[in-house]
Amino acid sequence: xxxxxxxxxxxxxxxxxxxxxxxxxxxxxxxxxxxxxxxxxxxxxxxxxxxxxxxxxxxxxxxxxxxxxxxxxxxxxxxxxxxxxxxxxxxxxxxxxxxxxxxxxxxxxxxxxxxxxxxxxxxxxxxxxxxxxxxxxxxxxxxxxxxxxxxxxxxxxxxxxxxxxxxxxxxxxxxxxxxxxxxxxxxxxxxxxxxxxxxxxxxxxxxxxxxxxxxxxxxxxxxxxxxxxxxxxxxxxxxxxxxxxxxxxxxxxxxxxxxxxxxxxxxxxxxxxxxxxx
Amino acid sequence: xxxxxxxxxxxxxxxxxxxxxxxxxxxxxxxxxxxxxxxxxxxxxxxxxxxxxxxxxxxxxxxxxxxxxxxxxxxxxxxxxxxxxxxxxxxxxxxxxxxxxxxxxxxxxxxxxxxxxxxxxxxxxxxxxxxxxxxxxxxxxxxxxxxxxxxxxxxxxxxxxxxxxxxxxxxxxxxxxxxxxxxxxxxxxxxxxxxxxxxxxxxxxxxxxxxxxxxxxxxxxxxxxxxxxxxxxxxxxxxxxxxxxxxxxxxxxxxxxxxxxxxxxxxxx
Numbered sequence: 001x002x003x004x005x006x007x008x009x010x011x012x013x014x015x016x017x018x019x020x021x022x023x024x025x026x027x028x029x030x031x032x033x034x035x036x037x038x039x040x041x042x043x044x045x046x047x048x049x050x051x052x053x054x055x056x057x058x059x060x061x062x063x064x065x066x067x068x069x070x071x072x073x074x075x076x077x078x079x080x081x082x083x084x085x086x087x088x089x090x091x092x093x094x095x096x097x098x099x100x101x102x103x104x105x106x107x108x109x110x111x112x113x114x115x116x117x118x119x120x121x122x123x124x125x126x127x128x129x130x131x132x133x134x135x136x137x138x139x140x141x142x143x144x145x146x147x148x149x150x151x152x153x154x155x156x157x158x159x160x161x162x163x164x165x166x167x168x169x170x171x172x173x174x175x176x177x178x179x180x181x182x183x184x185x186x187x188x189x190x191x192x193x194x195x196x197x198x199x200x201x202x203x204x205x206x207x208x209x210x211x212x213x214x215x216x217x218x219x220x221x222x223x224x225x226x227x228x229x230x231x232x233x234x235x236x237x238x239x240x241x242x243x244x245x246x247x248x249x250x251x252x253x254x255x256x257x258x259x260x261x262x263x264x265x266x267x268x269x270x271x272x273x274x275x276x277x278x
Numbered sequence: 279x280x281x282x283x284x285x286x287x288x289x290x291x292x293x294x295x296x297x298x299x300x301x302x303x304x305x306x307x308x309x310x311x312x313x314x315x316x317x318x319x320x321x322x323x324x325x326x327x328x329x330x331x332x333x334x335x336x337x338x339x340x341x342x343x344x345x346x347x348x349x350x351x352x353x354x355x356x357x358x359x360x361x362x363x364x365x366x367x368x369x370x371x372x373x374x375x376x377x378x379x380x381x382x383x384x385x386x387x388x389x390x391x392x393x394x395x396x397x398x399x400x401x402x403x404x405x406x407x408x409x410x411x412x413x414x415x416x417x418x419x420x421x422x423x424x425x426x427x428x429x430x431x432x433x434x435x436x437x438x439x440x441x442x443x444x445x446x447x448x449x450x451x452x453x454x455x456x457x458x459x460x461x462x463x464x465x466x467x468x469x470x471x472x473x474x475x476x477x478x479x480x481x482x483x484x485x486x487x488x489x490x491x492x493x494x495x496x497x498x499x500x501x502x503x504x505x506x507x508x509x510x511x512x513x514x515x516x517x518x519x520x521x522x523x524x525x526x527x528x529x530x531x532x533x534x535x536x537x538x539x540x541x542x543x544x545x546x547x
Contacts (some may be wrong), residue, residue, distance in 0.1 A: 001377060004362035011418030012384070015392035015399060022395060029398055075289055078282045085283075091533060092290045095297065098529045102481040102501045103518045107296045110303065110511060116315035157540075164541040197538060213388045216481045237390050241397070242486075250352055251394045258391040267387035274521060 016258075022251040029247035040252035043105045050253065053233045056143055060232065061211035063147045064154075066202060071151075072158025072203075077188055079159065090163065093156035101153070105220040108149040112136065136222055139229040146230055149218040161199055169195035205268045209261045233257055290470070299357045304515035306329070311511050327516035335503045336494070342520075344408060344478055344495040350413040351420065351477040353469045358421045359469055363428030364458060389419070389482060397430045400487065407489045415483050420476065424469045427539065431465030432458070437485055468539035473531055496521040 013107035023040055027033035044050060075093055079086050096104060097119070106116035110136040111118050173191045193200070215234040218224060224231035224239070233253065241250035287344070299316050304327055306319045314320060331337065365371055366378060396415070397406070405411030428442050439461070454536060478496075485498050500521055504514045 001365040001371060001374075004425060005356045005377065007358060007414060007418040007421060008380070008384070011396060012387060016387050018395035019391050029394070053340035058300070071289070075286070076458075078286050082282050085286075089286050089539075091530070092294050094295055094375055094533070094537070095526070095529075098475060098525055099297070099522050100497045100500070101481050102497050102504070103300075103522055106500075106504050106514065106518055107300050110515075111296055111299060111316065113315070116311070118316065123314055152292070152296070160537050161541050162447075171487055173373070181279070184306060185438055209386070209388075210519045212332055213390060220481070221484075224333055237393075247394050247398070252389070254391040254394060258386075258388055258407075261386045261388050266381060269383065 011126065013256070019251045019254055020175055022248050023255045024252075027248035028245050029241065030245075033248060036211045036248070040249050041248065044252055044256060049231065050233065050236055052228060053236045054233045056230065056232050057212045057214065059143060060147055060214055064207050064211050065143065065150065068151045068155040069154040069159055069200075069203060069207070072162050075155070075159040076162035076166055077192060080192075090160065093159045096153040097157045099153065100126070101216045102220055104153045105149060105217055108152070109136070109221065136186065137226055139226055142222055142226060142229045143223070146217050146221050149221065150214070158203060161203060162196060165196035165199035166192055201268075203269075205264060209264050212257060212260045243258050285346055300515050300518060303511050304519050306512050308510060315511070324390045325513040328520065329412065331503075331513050331517035331520065334507075334513070335499065336491070337517065337520055338492055339492060340499040341521070341524075342494045343493055343495070347409050347413055347416070347495055348474050348477045350409070351416040354417045355420045355424050355473040356466050356470055359424035359428050360462070360466060362421070362425045363432055366425070367429045367432035368437075368458075381426055385422045393486065397486065406487060407493065409488070409493055412483060412487050412495075415487065416473075416477050416480070419483075420473045421533050424473060427469055427472075428462070428465050431468075432462060435461050464535070467532075468535050471528070472539050473530065473534050475525060475536070478530060478533075 025033035026036045114132050114134040119133050124132040135141050175185050177191045218230050222230045222233040237250050237253040240246050302318050305323050400406040400411050439457050440453050443457050484495050
């Protein structure tokens with residue numbers, strides 16, 4: 001157990017504790033840190049950029065708690081109903097999840113390119129309303145567009161999780177529902193959904209946590225732009241640290257983000273402990 | 279049944295279609311991409327993009343870097359997680375519960391929290407901008423899930439063989455290497471697969487901790503490459519395919535184990 005404890009203390013636990021200390025200082029990352037008390041946190045509370053970033057995280061959470069979960073449930077339920085090609089479809093849905101984020105981002109930068117992308121190709125068959133639209137360059141479209149790319153790579157993972165959970169539901173429950181009638185929709189609503197509830201709750205928890213930490217696709221595609229329209233808490237933290245060299249302030253942002261994930265995790269653990277069947 | 283297949287086919291095209299566009303473009307010249315940016319290559323197929331991308335992107339070097347980082351991560355994570363899981367599952371060590379609690383809840387600590395001090399620590403002790411430095415970070419962030427996965431795998435194994443060996447007077451080390459290890463290797467293979475694929479694709483720490491172009495893994499060097507050759511789609515698509523192929527190959531060959539590991543390991547974490 002010693003190697004496990006050693007690497008985790010050096011990489012995660014130690015620096016995490018140090019981050020708590022640095023968040024109370026004006027550290028620049030290089031020279032000595034000076035204690036400034038709660039100054040960073042006071043600044044954080046009134047930081048309009050950071051507030052906007054967190055609002056983008058909230059929008060991101062809202063998008064990811066709906067679209068990929070709905071697509072994942074749909075895909076998994078349909079897969080659980082069919083007999084042939086189940087493995088083939090599952091593989092296809094899952095492939096984007098194993099491809100590196102930089103490649104996935106690049107693929108969609110090609111397809112959504114304003115000059116040579118899907119819009120201009122649709123124009124040729126007289127569907128002109130997407131022509132010239134700069135999905136990643138438009139202040140209103142950029143955040144949903146980046147979320148769309150991230151979701152494209154992510155939802156297949158949920159299919160796999162949901163399908164595994166659905167396959168462990170005893171078939172007798174479905175047979176009993178069939179006696180009651182109501183068709184496939186009733187089966188989905190009264191048997192499948194309750195049957196996979198623990199997985200569903202788990203997915204809601206991880207999606208919420210990951211949405212508040214989201215970084216990769218935003219950083220790769222837009223770097224937070226245009227004009228901060230896609231900035232999330234994580235990209236702001238990154239910039240504060242590596243462009244502005246305000247390591248102490250960045251640490252206080254990290255602490256705020258950690259608080260969100262710890263609170264969500266503790267709430268989940270508490271609910272599980274109470275013996276609720278989730 | 280056909281409506282189900284129809285919807286699944288639409289979803290399938292949504293998933294795989296963009297990747298097909300990537301393959302198409304890698305086989306076209308940039309002139310052809312100009313007139314036909316998304317469709318299949320209509321003129322002569324050309325593999326020139328691949329050889330050109332390989333040289334201009336220094337993919338030989340970056341692939342080797344990624345291979346070193348991935349291999350180092352996999353070996354280390356298997357060693358660290360295997361030992362820890364064995365201790366947690368089989369030996370009643372003091373503090374076991376505490377470690378288990380950390381593995382379950384400590385992983386909620388986001389990278390954003392410890393990134394800043396870790397960066398300064400790594401710079402000070404000379405691990406910044408080294409492959410070993412990145413590998414050590416991966417050991418730490420992958421080992422909690424790997425330990426939990428291995429632990430549940432070990433718990434599901436029967437203890438009879440070990441107990442028999444112990445009553446025969448075998449030493450603990452013998453029991454571990456000769457009896458537990460052969461039984462536990464399917465679990466280790468799952469851990470290795472997930473850790474390997476994640477290490478190969480990892481972006482956040484790779485972009486932060488490796489700067490020199492001769493040490494970049496494929497992921498971050500591809501990002502730089504695609505930014506340098508913005509409108510050279512054929513070239514960049516070819517580079518993308520080269521770095522994706524190994525992952526895709528391993529995934530397709532061993533996907534059942536991979537998927538099982540992800541769904542079971544994820545759910546218990």
